[in-house]
Structure formats: structure tokens, C-alpha cells
Amino acid sequence: MTMPDRVDVTWIALVGLALATVLLPPLIPRALLGNALLLAFAALKGHRIALDFMDLRAVPALWRGLVASWILIVLLLAWLASALVALI
Numbered sequence: 001m002t003m004p005d006r007v008d009v010t011w012i013a014l015v016g017l018a019l020a021t022v023l024l025p026p027l028i029p030r031a032l033l034g035n036a037l038l039l040a041f042a043a044l045k046g047h048r049i050a051l052d053f054m055d056l057r058a059v060p061a062l063w064r065g066l067v068a069s070w071i072l073i074v075l076l077l078a079w080l081a082s083a084l085v086a087l088i
Contacts, residue, residue, distance in 0.1 A: 035083075
């Protein structure tokens with residue numbers, strides 16, 4: 001029996017996170033918590049895609065850090081927008 005490739009494991013993780021993105025929000029009563037959870041799933045998916053499908057595991061740490069920072073900034077702005085909508 002062979003071990004699964006890293007890309008295969010990432011693909012399975014992405015499918016699982018996509019299913020969780022669809023199935024969990026109706027179970028969470030608070031909108032801000034649900035949005036934070038969905039954005040956390042998006043951050044995980046973005047990180048896995050960047051590392052494994054864009055092959056950033058092999059680049060210098062500076063580039064990985066820049067891409068991870070970009071993902072976090074975009075998600076933070078999205079969460080702030082959802083928080084503003086919830087407060088208004």
C-alpha cells in the first residue's frame with residue numbers, strides 16, 4: 001500500500017473544508033461567529049492551496065510569509081465588513 005501524495009491529502013482536506021463551509025453555518029446561531037468560522041475555513045483553504053498547488057513550500061520563507069500575510073489581510077477585511085454589516 002502506498003502513501004497518498006501531499007496533493008491528494010490537500011485535495012481531500014479542501015473537499016472536507018468545502019463541505020464544512022456548506023453544512024456548519026445553519027448550526028451556528030450568531031452571525032459574527034459563523035462568519036469568523038467561515039473565514040477561518042477560507043484561510044485554511046487558501047493556505048493549503050498556496051502551499052501545495054502553487055508549490056510555495058519550495059520557495060524562501062519570505063515569499064511564503066508574504067502570501068500568508070496577504071491571505072490574512074484579505075480575510076481580516078472581509079470579517080470587518082461582515083462585522084460592520086452586523087452592527088448596522
